[in-house]
Amino acid sequence: MIKIHDLNAYYDDFHVLKNVSLEVGKGEVAVMLGPNGHGKSTVLKSICGLVEKVTGNITWSGEEIIGLGAEKLVNKGITYIAENRELFPEMTVMENLKLGAYSQSARPHEKENLEKVFSLFPRLADRRKQLASTMSGGEARMLAIARGLMSNADFLAIDEPSLGLQPNLRDEVARIIKEINTQGMTVLVVEQNIPQITELADKLYVLEEGKISFEGSREEALGDDHLKEIFLGM
Amino acid sequence: MFIEIIDVIISGLINGSVYALMAVGLTLIYGVSKAFNFAYGSFYSMGGYIAFLLFGISFFNNYLIVFCLAAPVLLIFGFFIEKLLVAPLRKRDDWEVKVMMITLGLALFLDNSYQVVFGARMKSLPSILEGSFEMGEFILSYQDVVIFIFSLGGILIFRWFLNNTRTGMSVRAVAQNPAGAQIVGIPKEFVFAATFAISTVMVGMGGILLAQKYFITPAGGWDILVKAWVITAFGGMGSIKGGLYAAFIVGMLEAFVGWYFGMTWTLIALFAVLLTTLAVRPQGLMGKWG
Amino acid sequence: MEHKRITVFLAIIWGVVAILPLFFGSTNFIMHILIMCLIWSVVASCWDLIMGFAGIFSFGQVAFFVIGSYSSAIISARLGVPPVFSVFIAGIFTAGLGVLVGLPCLKLKGAYIALVTFAVHMILEPVLKGDIGRALGTGGARGILTIAPMNIFGYTFTSSDPIPYFYLLFLVAVVCSVIILMVIKSHWGTAFLALKDAEEFASCLGVSAFKYKLMVFALTSFLTGMIGGFYAHYVGMLSTRMLGIDLFVTLMIILVIGGVGKFPGAVIGAFITIAVNEMLSPLGSYRPIILGGLVVVLVLALPDGITGLFEKMFSEKKQGLSH
Numbered sequence: 001m002i003k004i005h006d007l008n009a010y011y012d013d014f015h016v017l018k019n020v021s022l023e024v025g026k027g028e029v030a031v032m033l034g035p036n037g038h039g040k041s042t043v044l045k046s047i048c049g050l051v052e053k054v055t056g057n058i059t060w061s062g063e064e065i066i067g068l069g070a071e072k073l074v075n076k077g078i079t080y081i082a083e084n085r086e087l088f089p090e091m092t093v094m095e096n097l098k099l100g101a102y103s104q105s106a107r108p109h110e111k112e113n114l115e116k117v118f119s120l121f122p123r124l125a126d127r128r129k130q131l132a133s134t135m136s137g138g139e140a141r142m143l144a145i146a147r148g149l150m151s152n153a154d155f156l157a158i159d160e161p162s163l164g165l166q167p168n169l170r171d172e173v174a175r176i177i178k179e180i181n182t183q184g185m186t187v188l189v190v191e192q193n194i195p196q197i198t199e200l201a202d203k204l205y206v207l208e209e210g211k212i213s214f215e216g217s218r219e220e221a222l223g224d225d226h227l228k229e230i231f232l233g234m
Numbered sequence: 235m236f237i238e239i240i241d242v243i244i245s246g247l248i249n250g251s252v253y254a255l256m257a258v259g260l261t262l263i264y265g266v267s268k269a270f271n272f273a274y275g276s277f278y279s280m281g282g283y284i285a286f287l288l289f290g291i292s293f294f295n296n297y298l299i300v301f302c303l304a305a306p307v308l309l310i311f312g313f314f315i316e317k318l319l320v321a322p323l324r325k326r327d328d329w330e331v332k333v334m335m336i337t338l339g340l341a342l343f344l345d346n347s348y349q350v351v352f353g354a355r356m357k358s359l360p361s362i363l364e365g366s367f368e369m370g371e372f373i374l375s376y377q378d379v380v381i382f383i384f385s386l387g388g389i390l391i392f393r394w395f396l397n398n399t400r401t402g403m404s405v406r407a408v409a410q411n412p413a414g415a416q417i418v419g420i421p422k423e424f425v426f427a428a429t430f431a432i433s434t435v436m437v438g439m440g441g442i443l444l445a446q447k448y449f450i451t452p453a454g455g456w457d458i459l460v461k462a463w464v465i466t467a468f469g470g471m472g473s474i475k476g477g478l479y480a481a482f483i484v485g486m487l488e489a490f491v492g493w494y495f496g497m498t499w500t501l502i503a504l505f506a507v508l509l510t511t512l513a514v515r516p517q518g519l520m521g522k523w524g
Numbered sequence: 525m526e527h528k529r530i531t532v533f534l535a536i537i538w539g540v541v542a543i544l545p546l547f548f549g550s551t552n553f554i555m556h557i558l559i560m561c562l563i564w565s566v567v568a569s570c571w572d573l574i575m576g577f578a579g580i581f582s583f584g585q586v587a588f589f590v591i592g593s594y595s596s597a598i599i600s601a602r603l604g605v606p607p608v609f610s611v612f613i614a615g616i617f618t619a620g621l622g623v624l625v626g627l628p629c630l631k632l633k634g635a636y637i638a639l640v641t642f643a644v645h646m647i648l649e650p651v652l653k654g655d656i657g658r659a660l661g662t663g664g665a666r667g668i669l670t671i672a673p674m675n676i677f678g679y680t681f682t683s684s685d686p687i688p689y690f691y692l693l694f695l696v697a698v699v700c701s702v703i704i705l706m707v708i709k710s711h712w713g714t715a716f717l718a719l720k721d722a723e724e725f726a727s728c729l730g731v732s733a734f735k736y737k738l739m740v741f742a743l744t745s746f747l748t749g750m751i752g753g754f755y756a757h758y759v760g761m762l763s764t765r766m767l768g769i770d771l772f773v774t775l776m777i778i779l780v781i782g783g784v785g786k787f788p789g790a791v792i793g794a795f796i797t798i799a800v801n802e803m804l805s806p807l808g809s810y811r812p813i814i815l816g817g818l819v820v821v822l823v824l825a826l827p828d829g830i831t832g833l834f835e836k837m838f839s840e841k842k843q844g845l846s847h
Binding site for chain 2: 086098
C-alpha cells in the first residue's frame with residue numbers, strides 16, 4: 001500500500017502541494033477529485049517520481065520512496081498513466097507496449113502481460129502494427145493505459161482517463177479499471193467525469209488549492225452538500 | 235564522356251554512403267538530446283589517429299582487429315565526454331549555447347593535441363583492399379567498393395539496433411517523447427550518453443574508412459563536421475531518413491559540381507542548395523518542428 | 525542586472541581603461557595589446573547582443589569582422605576614399621550583408637541559424653581566396669599587404685605611436701558600448717527578453733520577431749564591420765588566416781569569461797582574454813590546447829562568466845547586510 005505524509009511539491013518557486021497526506025490500501029481504488037489546476041496531477045506525478053522538488057514522506061509497502069526517480073519507481077511497480085497519454089507517436093502499438101515493459105522487473109513478464117493487455121483491449125491486438133500517431137483519441141487512451149499495465153505494476157496512478165474520450169468510451173474505462181482492480185491492482189485515479197469510477201472508490205479525496213479538503217467514503221461525500229453539488233454532479 | 239559520368243556517379247555514391255554514416259550520427263544526437271556537437275569532426279580525426287597508432291603495432295596490423303579495438307575505445311570516450319562535459323550543462327536554461335561552446339573548446343583542444351602528438355604532417359593508412367576492377371576505360375578500385383559496403387553495412391547495423399534492441403528502442407523513445415520515456419522508466423541520462431557514444435563510434439569508424447583515401451590531418455575533421463552538419467540540416471535535423479537521402483544528394487551534388495566547375499565550387503554550391511532548401515522548408519527535407 | 529548597475533559598471537570599466545596609457549604608454553607592445561582588447565571588446569559585445577540578449581545563435585561574427593576589414597581596405601585603396609569614411613561605408617556594407625544573412629535566419633531555429641551563419645564564415649575563405657575575391661582586390665591567398673593608415677584632418681595615426689590610435693579606438697569602443705547599452709535599455713531590450721522567453725507569447729502581444737531580429741542583425745553587423753575597418757587600417761595588412769578556428773574560439777572565450785547575456789561582461793572578457801592569450805604566446809603550439817581546455821573548464825566552472833560571479837557576490841553581500 002501507499003502512504004503519503006505531509007507531501008509538499010514545487011514547480012520552480014511555485015508551491016503546488018501543501019502538506020498533502022493520503023493513503024491507498026493494497027487492492028483499493030482511491031479517487032481524487034478537485035478543481036482543475038489545484039494540483040491533482042502533481043500528487044500523482046510526485047508519487048511516481050516525476051516532480052523534481054518534493055519534500056515529505058511517501059512509503060510504498062513500508063519503504064520510503066520519496067525522491068527516487070521514475071526509473072527506480074517503475075521498477076518497484078509504481079506507474080503513472082498520463083492525462084495527455086505521452087505515447088511514442090512514430091512507433092507502432094506493439095513497440096509502445098514493449099517500451100511499457102522497459103523496466104527490469106517487467107521484462108520477465110512481458111509475454112504474459114502482453115496477453116493480458118490484448119485480452120483487455122482486443123482492439124489493440126488488431127492494430128498492433130499501426131503507428132500511435134495515427135490512432136483516434138479513444139484508441140490512444142486505451143494504448144496509454146495498456147502501456148502502463150505492461151510495466152507489471154502493483155500501483156497505477158491514472159490521470160484523468162476521460163480526457164478527450166467520447167462518452168460511450170467512458171464506461172469502457174470504468175470497466176477496465178474495475179477489472180484490473182479485481183485482479184489485485186492498487187489504483188489512485190484522478191477523475192470526476194465518470195460516475196462509475198467514483199462508485200468503485202473505496203475512498204475519495206478532494207484536493208483544493210494544493211490541500212486535501214475532504215477525505216472519506218463515497219457515502220460520506222454524498223452527505224456533504226458542497227461536494228455533492230460540485231464534484232459528484234448529483 | 236560517358237565513362238566520366240559513370241565515374242562521377244560512382245564517386246558520388248561512395249562519398250554519399252560515408253556521409254550518410256556520419257550525418258546519421260550527428261542527427262541522432264540532435265534528435266535525441268537537442269545538443270549540437272561541434273567536436274564531431276575531431277572525433278572523426280580521432281578514429282583515424284587511433285587506427286594509425288594501432289597499425290604502428292605490427293601485431294594489430296589488420297583492419298578487422300583495428301575496427302574491433304577502435305570501436306570500444308571510441309564508445310567509452312564518447313560516453314564519458316557526454317557524462318563529464320554535456321550532462322552537467324543540461325540543467326541550465328541556456329544549455330544549448332553552452333553545449334555548442336564547450337564542444338567547440340573541446341574541438342580546439344583535441345585538434346591541437348593531435349598536432350602536438352602526431353605532428354602537422356598527413357598520416358596515411360594502408361589500403362583495406364588492393365587492386366581494382368577494370369573494364370576498358372572504366373576503373374573501380376576495390377578500396378572504394380569496400381568503403382561503400384562498410385558504410386552501408388554500418389548504417390544497416392545501426393538501423394537494426396534502433397528497431398530491434400531494447401536500448402535502440404529507448405533511444406527512439408527519448409527522441410520522440412522524452413516525457414513518455416521518463417514515464418515508462420527509461421533512464422534519460424543514460425540514453426543521452428549512450429547516443430553520444432554511438433555517434434562517436436559512427437563518425438570515428440567513418441574516419442578510419444576514409445583515412446586510407448584522404449589521409450589524416452589534425453584539422454581534417456572540420457570539413458567533415460561542416461558536411462555532416464549541412465546534410466543533417468538539409469535532411470531535417472533529427473530525421474535519420476532525411477539525413478540518409480540528403481547524404482546521397484550531397485554526395486552526388488559534390489561529385490558533379492566538382493567535376494564540372496572544379497572543387498573550389500563544391501562548398502559554395504552545397505550552401506547555395508542548403509539555403510534554398512531552408513528558405514522553402516525551414517525544417518529541412520524531412521524534419522519536424524520542435 | 526538592472527540597467528543602472530550596468531551603466532555604473534560600464535563607466536567604471538571605461539574609466540579604468542582610459543588611464544591605462546598612463547602606466548603602459550611607453551611600451552608600444554602593451555599599447556598594441558590594449559588596442560586589440562578595445563577592438564575585440566566591440567566585436568564580442570556585438571556577439572553578446574545578438575546571441576546573449578536577442579537569443580539568436582549567430583556564428584557569423586568573425587565573418588562579419590573580416591568582411592568589414594576587407595571592404596574598408598578595398599574601398600579606401602580602390603576608390604580613394606579616406607579611411608575615416610571608408611570604415612563607415614564598410615560598416616554599412618557589412619550591415620547590408622548582415623540583413624541578407626539575417627533574412628533566411630528569421631524562419632529558422634537554434635542550430636539551423638548557427639549553421640547558416642557559420643556557413644557564411646566557411647564560404648568566406650574560398651570566396652576571398654578565389655577568383656571573385658581577386659577580382660575585387662582581396663589579393664587572393666596572399667591577402668592585402670598594404671593598407672592606408674587611419675588619417676583624420678591631416679593627422680595620420682601610425683602603429684609606431686599607438687597612444688593616439690588607442691584613444692581614437694577608445695572613443696569608438698565607448699560609443700559602441702553606449703549604443704549597445706541603449707539598445708538593451710530601450711524597448712528593444714525588453715522585446716528581446718520577451719522573444720527569448722516565449723516567442724509565441726511575445727508575438728501575440730504584437731512584438732514583431734521579424735522586425736527586431738532583422739534590426740539586431742543590421743546593428744551588430746554594422747558595428748562589427750566598422751570596427752573591422754578600424755582594425756584593417758591599424759594593422760595595415762589582412763589575410764584569410766583570421767578565419768581560422770583559433771580566432772573564432774578566442775572570441776568565444778571572451779564571451780565565456782565575460783558571461784553570455786551579461787553585458788558589459790564581454791568588455792571585461794575581451795581585456796582578460798586578449799591579455800592572457802598574449803601571455804600564453806611563448807607556449808607556441810601548446811597555446812591553442814590550453815585555450816581549448818580553458819573553454820571546457822570555464823563553461824563548466826564559471827557558467828555565467830566573471831560577471832555572473834560578481835552578481836552572485838553582490839547579491840550575497842546584499843543578503844548578508846539585510847540579515
